[in-house]
Amino acid sequence: MANLASFTAWIADYAEVVNDQADYLTDLDRAIGDADHGSNMKRGMAKAAELAGAEEFASIDVYLKKVGMTLVSNVGGASGPLYGTFFLRMAGALADVEEAGAAEVGAGLRAGVEGILARGKAEAGDKTMYDAWAPALEAFDSAAGSGSDLAGALGAAAEAAATGRDATQELIARKGRASYLGERSRGHLDPGATSSTMLLESAARTLT
Amino acid sequence: MKKLINDPADVVVEALRGMAAAHSDRLRVDLENRVVYRAEKIRPGKVGLVSGGGSGHEPMHGGLVGVGMLDAACAGEVFTSPVPDQMMAATKEVDGGAGVLHIVKNYTGDVMNFEMAAELAAADAGTEVQSVVVDDDVAVQDSLYTAGRRGVGTTVLLEKIVGAAAEEGRSLADCAALATKVNEGGRSMGMALTSCTVPAAGKPTFELAEDEMEMGVGIHGEPGRKRVPLAPAKEVAEMLLEPILSDLDFTGDSGAIVMLNGMGGTPLLELYLMFDEVAQILEKSGVTIARNLVGNYITSLEMAGCSVTVLRADDDLIGLWDAPVNTPGLRWGV
Numbered sequence: 001m002a003n004l005a006s007f008t009a010w011i012a013d014y015a016e017v018v019n020d021q022a023d024y025l026t027d028l029d030r031a032i033g034d035a036d037h038g039s040n041m042k043r044g045m046a047k048a049a050e051l052a053g054a055e056e057f058a059s060i061d062v063y064l065k066k067v068g069m070t071l072v073s074n075v076g077g078a079s080g081p082l083y084g085t086f087f088l089r090m091a092g093a094l095a096d097v098e099e100a101g102a103a104e105v106g107a108g109l110r111a112g113v114e115g116i117l118a119r120g121k122a123e124a125g126d127k128t129m130y131d132a133w134a135p136a137l138e139a140f141d142s143a144a145g146s147g148s149d150l151a152g153a154l155g156a157a158a159e160a161a162a163t164g165r166d167a168t169q170e171l172i173a174r175k176g177r178a179s180y181l182g183e184r185s186r187g188h189l190d191p192g193a194t195s196s197t198m199l200l201e202s203a204a205r206t207l208t
Numbered sequence: 209m210k211k212l213i214n215d216p217a218d219v220v221v222e223a224l225r226g227m228a229a230a231h232s233d234r235l236r237v238d239l240e241n242r243v244v245y246r247a248e249k250i251r252p253g254k255v256g257l258v259s260g261g262g263s264g265h266e267p268m269h270g271g272l273v274g275v276g277m278l279d280a281a282c283a284g285e286v287f288t289s290p291v292p293d294q295m296m297a298a299t300k301e302v303d304g305g306a307g308v309l310h311i312v313k314n315y316t317g318d319v320m321n322f323e324m325a326a327e328l329a330a331a332d333a334g335t336e337v338q339s340v341v342v343d344d345d346v347a348v349q350d351s352l353y354t355a356g357r358r359g360v361g362t363t364v365l366l367e368k369i370v371g372a373a374a375e376e377g378r379s380l381a382d383c384a385a386l387a388t389k390v391n392e393g394g395r396s397m398g399m400a401l402t403s404c405t406v407p408a409a410g411k412p413t414f415e416l417a418e419d420e421m422e423m424g425v426g427i428h429g430e431p432g433r434k435r436v437p438l439a440p441a442k443e444v445a446e447m448l449l450e451p452i453l454s455d456l457d458f459t460g461d462s463g464a465i466v467m468l469n470g471m472g473g474t475p476l477l478e479l480y481l482m483f484d485e486v487a488q489i490l491e492k493s494g495v496t497i498a499r500n501l502v503g504n505y506i507t508s509l510e511m512a513g514c515s516v517t518v519l520r521a522d523d524d525l526i527g528l529w530d531a532p533v534n535t536p537g538l539r540w541g542v
Contacts, residue, residue: 026409034262034428036288039408043285072324076262076288077317081324119320172353176316179354180347180430 001099002150002207004060008052011067014202015049018042021198028191032178036077037191044075044083060100064091078176079192082116082129089115102144102153105207109157110137120175127171127178127185129192136161136200154204161197168193209410216407220263220283227270231536234274241297242290244270244281255374255383256280256302259311259367260295261318262287264406265427267537268364268506274535275542277371278311286406286509287428289317295325300333307336307380309387311367313359314343338380340387342366344394344517346451347424347432358426361469361517362394364505365529368538372531386528390519395452398432398515399444400425402473404508423447427471427508427515441478445485448516453493458520463496465529467517472507474514479503482514490518499529505537 018025018041025038048070057063064087072084093111097104113133122128139160143153168190173179178190213219221239228237236245243260250256259269260282269281280298282290299308308329312322319341326337342359343350350357370387378386400422403412413429416422421439424432439447458464468483470476483502490497498521506515519525532541 030409030411030413034287034430035406035409035413036285040285040288073291073293076284076291076321078289078320080289080291080317081320120316174353175355177355177426177428177430180358180426180432182349182354184431 001101002105003099004057004063006207007060007063009206010203011045012049012052013206014199015045017198017202018045018195025191025195028189028194031188032173032181032185033191034177037079037195040075040077040079041083041195044071044080047074060097061091061095064088064094078120079195081119082192085115085119086112100150100207102148102150105150106140106144106153109140113137122175125171126175127168127173127190127193128175129190129196131168131171131190132161132164132193132196132200135164151204151208154200154207158197158200158204161193161200165189165193165197209405209407211405211407213407216410219407220285223263224270224283227536234534234536235270238297241294242283243294243298243301244273244283245298245301246274246279250279250302250304252304253306254304254377255306255380256299256304256308257311257367257371257374257383258282258295258298258302258308259363260284260290260298261313261315262289262428264404264509265506267504267535269367271537272364272367272535274533276375276531276533277367277535277538286408289315289321292321292325292328295322296329296332299325299329299335299337303333303335307338309370309374309380309383310337310339311363311370311387312339312341313363314341314356315358316355336380338384340366340384340391342391344391344396345426345432346395346397346455347426360398360427361396361467361506361515362391362519364469364501365394365465365467365517365519366390368533369525369528371533372528375531376528390525393456393520394517395455396515396517397448397452398425398427398471398513399423399448400429400471400508400511400513401438402512404429404472404511406509421513425511425513427506429508429511441482442485445482445489445516449486449489449493449518452516452518453495456520458518459494460520460522462521462523462526463498464490465499465501465519465521465525466490466497467501467505469501469506469515469517470504471511471513471515472504473510473512476503479514486516498526
């Protein structure tokens, strides 16, 4: 079961990953976007990770809400509103939850991804972060449905996200700045699908 | 990377501080929110005009703040949209009771952040906000399968024209309708000879060989149509104008307002030479240049190259174009 401490560990872990991988994410974005995904995520997640040390949070949802607002306020680009909305919606789904198991985290992830869809209006196959999230949600639900605990379900979700991320390599972008490249966007991983997969891998390590 | 900077992370705020120092008579800069304002408070009853976007396109947008143009400009990180907090601060500050118009370029990040800001400003302070999304770049195929045309050069012309209308006291609805009309009548196309280097990235955004150029490049170095062999200016002018002229008819009586814009790394010598070529082609095509602008107005850091914007004019637009403007980047009639 994941409690407030697990969620703060998640954000801390992801901030570290994004910090280490900032150049890689920016390189992916340089190929098909505008070369700022890594630096933006690094800046926003560093701020989000500072929250836990700077103030006390009464509950998971209050914490996640602040994480979401911090990302909206500090990331910029499309990633700020998308990741920010993800955490804000996840917070909404986890209101009054003190200990989150697979059912609660699953509901939180689903609400978060619905927020991403509402904000970004992407569909599967557009070569966006949703191409990692869609299979991840499916794998999470399927694992949880067949009796996996939270860690197991998150592990399955992270694996499915990685497969979805790899599949973006051959897609033609239809959303975001990469869409301007048309056919030339083929052959590159989507940066958003890559950072989303990292977020799920972090979750699998920490939300236990 | 060879740039006059200190730390890549501080580029935007340090540049804003310099802008504030350089133009202290006309501008005030909120460094915390990274918003450039006119030095004086908004006149009650005047529609507030807020624009913004990533930094690196100077003088747009901060340099286009002033009498007859913008009231506020939000500066994002280099090539990164600003965040809703900045737009919220700007929107509240320039609400003179007549509402605020957001001028947004069509990039996913800019659109999303401005959308969030408008929602929050309405919920928070009850400010009436309308938005126009500029999407004038003919290099991009406008279809269900892209994010739509990018907002480029027409943004500058729109900010001047709608700025004059707001100054004149037109209502928010009228300013928004005018902005939509300008956007619908404007078309742009750009090209690049070299890449630019985003300070935080440290290396060029793309590679172009000595004998290549990128046609249809965006203002962040994003490619558009194709990469082709380097050609003489005359042919480049043809390649830039062909998609513009085949997209919209500019042969009306009032002619067109034409901007030949440098991307930041091309000398004026070459821009004037290009304007000569553009003027000749337009004349042959039956398009009268009613007004023009030649120079660096919407740039991409040090990228070499240029873009052409052609805007269908009528008497109202030309009158507003001629109205006085006093900004660091654009100044006449004062």
